[in-house]
Amino acid sequence: MKIEELRKKVRETTEKELIQDAIRARKFSGLSTLVQGLDLIDFALQLKKTQSERKQ
Incomplete structure (x- = not known):
């Protein structure tokens, strides 16, 4: 296969x-x-806090 074809x-x-991503995003x-996004952000912040506490 030639580079141009690739x-x-x-x-x-x-x-x-x-x-596909645009269609999926539009559906949701x-x-x-x-709300789901905010929940994920909360979860990530809690996880980060927990990990930093374990390192200490």
């Missing part, structure tokens, strides 16, 4: 992934997604 295939794959937009 580049084209990678570009097409990337475009497909971006489209709204208040519930915001």
Whole structure:
């Protein structure tokens, strides 16, 4: 396979992934997604705090 063919295939794959991600994000937009995001941020902060306490 030539380099140009590989580049084209990678570009097409990337475009497909971006489209799929956009569709997925659109399906889950709204208040519930915001709440889930905030919950994930809370979880990450608690995990970071716990890890820093264990190091001490």
